[in-house]
Amino acid sequence: AQSVAQPEDQVNVAEGNPLTVKCTYSVSGNPYLFWYVQYPNRGLQFLLKYITGDNLVKGSYGFEAEFNKSQTSFHLKKPSALVSDSALYFCAVKGYNQGGKLIFGQGTELSVKP
């Protein structure tokens, strides 16, 4: 069965420090991987995706993610966190032959303190 795991319910970071939000996946075939962000009482916004090619993917708002096939991971990173980055982050995956269906992780609450 295809699945996505975000092992941390919450990540706390001081402003200016680097941040990492972890994601691991299990899927048949080559995965298509996505990160979305959600601000309170809003819909999700797309941050970045990995389809193929370079393992380091750059996205919106200074975020990047590293695809690691051997560890089946796709961790989200940012070199210097901002208070405005505080939100709920979702990792998602599409496996082979899944069409448009996206499997989401349970989400990680990121809190950036001044």
Next chain:
Amino acid sequence: DGGITQSPKYLFRKEGQNVTLSCEQNLNHDAMYWYRQDPGQGLRLIYYSQIVNDFQKGDIAEGYSVSREKKESFPLTVTSAQKNPTAFYLCASTPGLARANVLTFGAGSRLTVL
């Protein structure tokens, strides 16, 4: 600006009542989706539609119904058969079902059963 409009933003329902959540998009997207969001559980797919007059059940379709009479509209009805309908409901769309497509989300509708 193109986007997805969901209404109402907040909805209260008495037990035993059906309610319908509206979703309208002006992105000219072929595919539309309904997700349910519960705290700590990520997003779960209720129904999706690839084209007008066609839709498929997602992972948690029981107690829900949809229609797709127009390309722009994909309303979701939460029926009295849904045992625990209190949740945040998100509508989304993509140009088609290609794996690389990114979901565009509406702002969501929060349903509370009294």
